[in-house]
Amino acid sequence: MSLTGLSQEKVSIRPDKFIDPANMDKSFSPGDDFYNYASGNWLKNNPVPAKETRWGSFNQLRDFNAEAVKSILEDVSSRKGLQSGSAEQRVGDFFASAMDTVTIEKLGSTPIQADLKRIDQIKDTKGLVSEMAYLRTQGLASALYGFSVGQDRKNVTENVVNLSQGGTTLPDRDYYLVDNKRNEQIKAAYEKYVETLFTLSGIKPAQAKAYFGIVWEMESILAKAQWSRVEMRDPYRTYNKFSLAQLEKKTPNLHWATTFGDLGIDAPDSVLVNNPDFMAAASELLSTKSLQDWKVYLKWNLLKNASGSLSTPFVDASFAFNQVLTGQKVMTPRWQRTFSTIDRNIGDLLGQLYVAKYFKPEAKERMVQLVKNLSDTFEERIKTLDWMSDETKQRALEKLHAFTPKIGYPDKWKDYEGLVINRNDYFGNLRRASQWSYQYMIAQLGKPVDKTRWGMTPPTVNAYYSPVNNEIAFPAGILQFPFFDFDADDAVNYGGIGAVIGHEMTHGFDDQGRQYGADGNLKDWWTKEDADKFKALADKVVEQYNAYTVLDTVHVNGKLTLGENLADLGGLAMAYAAFKKTPQGQSNELIDGFTPDQRFFLSWAQVWRMNTLPETAAQLILTDPHAPSTARTLGPLVNMDAWYQAFDIKPGDKLYKPESERIRIW
Ligand SMILES: [Zn+2]
Numbered sequence: 001m002s003l004t005g006l007s008q009e010k011v012s013i014r015p016d017k018f019i020d021p022a023n024m025d026k027s028f029s030p031g032d033d034f035y036n037y038a039s040g041n042w043l044k045n046n047p048v049p050a051k052e053t054r055w056g057s058f059n060q061l062r063d064f065n066a067e068a069v070k071s072i073l074e075d076v077s078s079r080k081g082l083q084s085g086s087a088e089q090r091v092g093d094f095f096a097s098a099m100d101t102v103t104i105e106k107l108g109s110t111p112i113q114a115d116l117k118r119i120d121q122i123k124d125t126k127g128l129v130s131e132m133a134y135l136r137t138q139g140l141a142s143a144l145y146g147f148s149v150g151q152d153r154k155n156v157t158e159n160v161v162n163l164s165q166g167g168t169t170l171p172d173r174d175y176y177l178v179d180n181k182r183n184e185q186i187k188a189a190y191e192k193y194v195e196t197l198f199t200l201s202g203i204k205p206a207q208a209k210a211y212f213g214i215v216w217e218m219e220s221i222l223a224k225a226q227w228s229r230v231e232m233r234d235p236y237r238t239y240n241k242f243s244l245a246q247l248e249k250k251t252p253n254l255h256w257a258t259t260f261g262d263l264g265i266d267a268p269d270s271v272l273v274n275n276p277d278f279m280a281a282a283s284e285l286l287s288t289k290s291l292q293d294w295k296v297y298l299k300w301n302l303l304k305n306a307s308g309s310l311s312t313p314f315v316d317a318s319f320a321f322n323q324v325l326t327g328q329k330v331m332t333p334r335w336q337r338t339f340s341t342i343d344r345n346i347g348d349l350l351g352q353l354y355v356a357k358y359f360k361p362e363a364k365e366r367m368v369q370l371v372k373n374l375s376d377t378f379e380e381r382i383k384t385l386d387w388m389s390d391e392t393k394q395r396a397l398e399k400l401h402a403f404t405p406k407i408g409y410p411d412k413w414k415d416y417e418g419l420v421i422n423r424n425d426y427f428g429n430l431r432r433a434s435q436w437s438y439q440y441m442i443a444q445l446g447k448p449v450d451k452t453r454w455g456m457t458p459p460t461v462n463a464y465y466s467p468v469n470n471e472i473a474f475p476a477g478i479l480q481f482p483f484f485d486f487d488a489d490d491a492v493n494y495g496g497i498g499a500v501i502g503h504e505m506t507h508g509f510d511d512q513g514r515q516y517g518a519d520g521n522l523k524d525w526w527t528k529e530d531a532d533k534f535k536a537l538a539d540k541v542v543e544q545y546n547a548y549t550v551l552d553t554v555h556v557n558g559k560l561t562l563g564e565n566l567a568d569l570g571g572l573a574m575a576y577a578a579f580k581k582t583p584q585g586q587s588n589e590l591i592d593g594f595t596p597d598q599r600f601f602l603s604w605a606q607v608w609r610m611n612t613l614p615e616t617a618a619q620l621i622l623t624d625p626h627a628p629s630t631a632r633t634l635g636p637l638v639n640m641d642a643w644y645q646a647f648d649i650k651p652g653d654k655l656y657k658p659e660s661e662r663i664r665i666w
Helices: 034-045 057-078 087-099 101-107 110-120 125-137 181-200 205-225 244-250 256-262 276-288 291-309 312-326 334-345 347-358 361-384 390-401 426-443 490-507 528-546 562-579 596-608 614-623 629-637 641-646
Strands: 054-056 146-152 155-164 240-243 270-273 404-408 464-466 471-475 610-612
Touching: 034 596, 034 629, 054 057, 057 087, 057 334, 057 347, 057 596, 057 610, 087 334, 087 347, 087 426, 101 426, 110 125, 110 291, 110 426, 125 256, 125 276, 125 291, 125 426, 146 426, 181 205, 181 291, 181 312, 205 276, 205 291, 240 244, 244 256, 244 270, 244 276, 291 312, 291 426, 312 614, 334 347, 334 426, 361 390, 361 404, 361 490, 361 562, 464 490, 471 490, 490 562, 490 596, 528 562, 528 629, 562 596, 562 629, 596 629, 596 641, 610 614
Parallel strands: 155 270, 404 471
Antiparallel strands: 054 610, 146 155, 240 270, 464 471
């Protein structure tokens, strides 16, 4: 922001030097601690800001994008006479309503009082189950189990009903099931959170205290029935097709004959269930717990979901609880939280405005070329793999050639037709947007799958691979420094966005992705021998990452993070091979004192430098399928001969891995 208040926007977070030696700490040797060698001074000089839980390249760029969006939000929310229903009007009024704290404070818990009363009037189990469905259709809560409409992964051209495990509040089932000091602290904070929200909603404090006991007991039973995150990574184990009759038999108390109607759909012939044990336990719980307990549980689901959007005491209670989980010191500013809310609710409207103002079409052209270079390199490498038979190679190439790349933003925007956004009604806006999205989702049943849809919004600093669509997507938000810059040398771009492209491509061939075919269907296209060889190689990766620790003694879960680690390994190797085909990759010209290869690896380290609050690190090690940033930086490097050569790393150096032990899969 300029001091004059005149618009003087920064064009990027790019420093003067793309690889800045001032960020390094050369008191570390690259062979002993490459993470600190590459980023030590940056890590020292960039502690986690009070409003954040981690701080690194992704967060810096996300913050920069948020500031860019802020200027759009402030502009459209202050404009008069916008056409009703236009993207500008709806985005602007959504923002204005969220920033209208006078109205929000005055309303207190009013926006959910009618919902709380309705729950009070429930008479029986059927009424409970029906209310759960209603809360889901309103986007007010996803109580007890998950319901969604999405692609059938064995028949990806069709959308089907999916039922999934859920019903708990804490970030992982371990918080309910494992006794230790940290979990005790979190339970205490959770207790306070439940009591505070109930009290704020008008319940007497003593009663609210008793309510926590009810919520905790029910959620603990559900947590026990959930499968672990590692178990949930198995696409076959979590694919369970039930006919309607089978479903009714397995979960009689969920009253499907009427529930599907309450959810707004015709009863389907069959549904997909990710964890049938969980659904059975959920149904069972409906008969073992009293109606009164269930009302408490439903009210809790409503309260916790609404709390962030109500008046200050609710928002504060929600933040106080999150603070204990994550360690965050101060709340993210209201405008920034609002940006996330708008992005989540009407992302295609905001995305249109963001792209029109900030996305350079040349970036798309350059990305198309980079994706092609990476794809060609991937092809060459598949052809030369020594562990894979020609038969499997043929199918791997078919799959690679069938990738759909998506770059920047969708070709077709969602129009949110009929969604009314009102300047004076924040909670109503949220509710109507949720209703719209819900109706949009269920309308996909029986319709052909729309392949133009994106899984991320344009300002997002991220990328993804979708196995069922066999597509890789790179939102506009990530196509900037330190991932990508028009003026940067190839080493920087290939070590940044090149590795990201390679990462997403490799997801198509990681331990999960490899189980999907070129057309996106879950099916086995591997010879038994090749599959066994792949698993043996993947097991080595599990072992390598199991050995990494965070917070001194907590080990990375090599099985939980396997897919991401495989993608990093393959992605960086691919990006390096593609980089070596560029003129810079073939030269030895120094820039700021570094060889092209050194710059490639330093760029990779630059992308992954990150400070993380200890509380957040403890949570992520349980829940995040990505390894911590130190492990992500080092994991692929120690398997690449070129890295040893670039920094002259020798036996005896702490990171040294003998050549015969280096893992190369793709
Ligand atoms: Zn990934």
